[in-house]
Amino acid sequence: MKALYDTAESLKIALAAIKANKSRGVLTTLGIVIGIMAVVTTMTAANGLGNTFRESISALGSDVLYVSRRPWVISGNFFEFRNRKNVELKEAEKLDRYLANAVAINPTTNTNKNVKYRSSTLEAITIIGTTDKHMMVSASVPESGRFLTAFDVQFKRPVCVIGSEIKERLFEHVDPVNKRMKIGRTSYRVIGVMEKQGSAGFFGGPNFDRQIFVPITAFMKSFGGHNRDFSIAVKAPPNIALADFEYEVTGEMRKIRKLRPTEGDDFSINQMNQLVGAYNKVMGVIVIIGLVITGISLFVGGIGVMNIMFVSVTERTREIGIRKAIGARKRAILSQFLFESSAICLIGGGLGLLLAFGVAALISKFLMPASVSLPIVVVAMCVSVLTGVLSGFIPALKASKLNPIDALRYE
Amino acid sequence: MALEIRNVNKTYMMGTEEVRALQDVSVSIKENEYVAIMGPSGSGKSTMMNVLGCLDTPTSGEYHLGGQDVSQMNDDQLADVRNQQIGFVFQTFNLIPRANVFHNVELPLVYGGVRPSEREKMAESAIEKVGLTDRKSHKPTELSGGQRQRVAIARALVNKPSIILADEPTGNLDSTTGEEIMAILDDLHKVGNTIILVTHEKSIAEHAHRIIRLKDGRVESDITTARANGAANGVN
Numbered sequence: 019m020k021a022l023y024d025t026a027e028s029l030k031i032a033l034a035a036i037k038a039n040k041s042r043g044v045l046t047t048l049g050i051v052i053g054i055m056a057v058v059t060t061m062t063a064a065n066g067l068g069n070t071f072r073e074s075i076s077a078l079g080s081d082v083l084y085v086s087r088r089p090w091v092i093s094g095n096f097f098e099f100r101n102r103k104n105v106e107l108k109e110a111e112k113l114d115r116y117l118a119n120a121v122a123i124n125p126t127t128n129t130n131k132n133v134k135y136r137s138s139t140l141e142a143i144t145i146i147g148t149t150d151k152h153m154m155v156s157a158s159v160p161e162s163g164r165f166l167t168a169f170d171v172q173f174k175r176p177v178c179v180i181g182s183e184i185k186e187r188l189f190e191h192v193d194p195v196n197k198r199m200k201i202g203r204t205s206y207r208v209i210g211v212m213e214k215q216g217s218a219g220f221f222g223g224p225n226f227d228r229q230i231f232v233p234i235t236a237f238m239k240s241f242g243g244h245n246r247d248f249s250i251a252v253k254a255p256p257n258i259a260l261a262d263f264e265y266e267v268t269g270e271m272r273k274i275r276k277l278r279p280t281e282g283d284d285f286s287i288n289q290m291n292q293l294v295g296a297y298n299k300v301m302g303v304i305v306i307i308g309l310v311i312t313g314i315s316l317f318v319g320g321i322g323v324m325n326i327m328f329v330s331v332t333e334r335t336r337e338i339g340i341r342k343a344i345g346a347r348k349r350a351i352l353s354q355f356l357f358e359s360s361a362i363c364l365i366g367g368g369l370g371l372l373l374a375f376g377v378a379a380l381i382s383k384f385l386m387p388a389s390v391s392l393p394i395v396v397v398a399m400c401v402s403v404l405t406g407v408l409s410g411f412i413p414a415l416k417a418s419k420l421n422p423i424d425a426l427r428y429e
Numbered sequence: 430m431a432l433e434i435r436n437v438n439k440t441y442m443m444g445t446e447e448v449r450a451l452q453d454v455s456v457s458i459k460e461n462e463y464v465a466i467m468g469p470s471g472s473g474k475s476t477m478m479n480v481l482g483c484l485d486t487p488t489s490g491e492y493h494l495g496g497q498d499v500s501q502m503n504d505d506q507l508a509d510v511r512n513q514q515i516g517f518v519f520q521t522f523n524l525i526p527r528a529n530v531f532h533n534v535e536l537p538l539v540y541g542g543v544r545p546s547e548r549e550k551m552a553e554s555a556i557e558k559v560g561l562t563d564r565k566s567h568k569p570t571e572l573s574g575g576q577r578q579r580v581a582i583a584r585a586l587v588n589k590p591s592i593i594l595a596d597e598p599t600g601n602l603d604s605t606t607g608e609e610i611m612a613i614l615d616d617l618h619k620v621g622n623t624i625i626l627v628t629h630e631k632s633i634a635e636h637a638h639r640i641i642r643l644k645d646g647r648v649e650s651d652i653t654t655a656r657a658n659g660a661a662n663g664v665n
Binding site for chain 2: 023340346
């Protein structure tokens, strides 16, 4: 009971003290406000980047394996992969025959070409030769028009489906569907526009909005099929674990390539998770660095609070003496000042959070979707209080240890 | 409640010099006594007051307060003794400036762990005893010196302590107000409180029934005053 009344009294004193020194409180709080805002913004931005990244690579499909010459994320000896032979189109056909349980098998190949519509040109656009199966392995769909059909592929029709960025940059206000455009030196008719994917481009990842899909047969006719490297997308059946299916695909590929048991794989099997893993590794480091830097600003804010708490203790030495004379125990005095510093930091944390909400709104408007999530709010509040307790502890301890006689005599 | 100090010494260092503030002092004060401690400055009366008030512990010697050996207690135990057994009235009032009259008076009860409803009743009654009921939501700065000292007295007696220790209670007041304050202390004595008064003014000390004079840290004299006899006669 006694502790409860002490605590209520401590809270009362703390709030009164902050109210009595408003301008000083505001300045002290500023350090915490900025610190918490920085920390929250960092966490929010990291979250936003993560979401954007995951969304933008979702087009790859989480249950799709990509058989290609090289791994997407290269670790180790690059030259080991460089001398591998290309994945060929006929290997895709064989894989299609052997892997009876695969939902879909889609070979693709790509090149970079300049594209042109009337007088405007875009340089180095990724041109992807693919088939109608693309729709089965990828989550992305056309926003207008249609995707390639088996008919388009079979008859090598010069038609193309463009990414949203191509539409915006090349066609601007014109509806691209049924317009003719040049890819390299060949004329293609636009039959569809893909939905916007959002860019993972700023991580050095692929930009799926800056692509043009053409029938793989037309691709080879226009840009040559000799010595081309393919990637084979294999969609796993729903009733099998991806790892097991990967084992199966590896086995079939080794059979196709007639590898001896002692030889290693001379191809790679990629999946979306590898990109996620690589991203998490890189982002993890960036976020930690970000948190350390912003944490330093919070730490500086905490030092400011500690400083002002020392002032507060000195200022109220006499009051501490009075309280002790009439029977306040050490703990009562200690909690009085801990409450004060925690309240300052909590108020600062609250304001910092509000500012962070504002910054997140700006980021959302101009950069990428980002919002302050509930766990971040909870963490920020806990960190605020913790900062308050830590920075108030030494001054509060000093206050609680004051000798009542000396404190009463203090002028 | 009776208190007794036996062979108490208090020495402390002032710079490099050792000051013997109290030397072998033995005093025993019975319940409902009205004692004045007098002496010139440097006589050790402040130290005596601090020791009696449990603000300080003696270097050697014993201090028994209502059967408890106070000289062996730690800081928190001393805080509890101050809270429960002793009411202080200081020369400089020592009120908390930001808190109003009611809260100042209530404070010892807060630290004593008394329930809020009970607290309010006890504080109201103490404020009424010193005649400040209409001022209870004023801040100390809005009160006169005499009123402030009355608040301090209300705070001193709110916890129904065994002893009220008044250190130069009239030192910062004019003589008329001083007399008013002394009248309140006299009344408190009449209703059964033990009062210890530290003063260097003879006229104030004369309110007491027993005067202990200190000089150079020793008890110089310990006399019962005429007034005590008068009071005793009055009782008879």
